[in-house]
Amino acid sequence: MNHILEGERVTLRVFDPERDHTYYHAWMKDNHFMRLLDSDPIVFWPKKMMKEWFEKRMDDSIAMVIYQKGDETKPVGFIELDGINRVSGDSWVAIGIGDRDDWGKGYGTDAMRLMLRYAFCQLNLHRVSLSVFDYNPRAIRSYEKAGFVREGVSPQYVEREGKRYDLVYMGILRSEWMDQCPEGPVTDQ
16 A cells, blocks of 8 residues: 555545456445536446546546545545546546545545546646536536636536536646645655
8 A cells, every 4th residue: 555645635546457346346336426517428337347448548547535634534525637648747637536525525525636646747747637517516616726727618518307417627737736736746655
């Protein structure tokens, strides 16, 4: 269990498919969680299939498991840098807080701040982007607290219960992050 990042509220550990796929599998059974996370139809994969999928993804992404600081018995979520382009210095970030009891406690914002510090200071990225549905204002506020700004929108991107919703694109540049987060480089423990 090496390679951890610690924030004010959370600890991030490198995702281990063998250990961590069961938690993600349980979170995927929550229809509301999945509707916040993805626009694809919900598919419930068997645990073995999910573990294999995670093992394949580890080649081109950096995934971390989010734990409440001081309690590493059960993860509260995940955060991942995906599509890392080292030539242009950009990546996409995805995050999910699995159990509804852990929503609204600041875990996501703290995890995002840690991942941005890692992306900009350790990976030397220039830009990090994300997308979020406009029916998830709690996530949008969290991303704005972490420094993301709205950059665009795909109008009426997804339909939920007979109503169309926009997909909001947000991003942050290393220079913008450094202006607001002069915490210094990440140190591995």
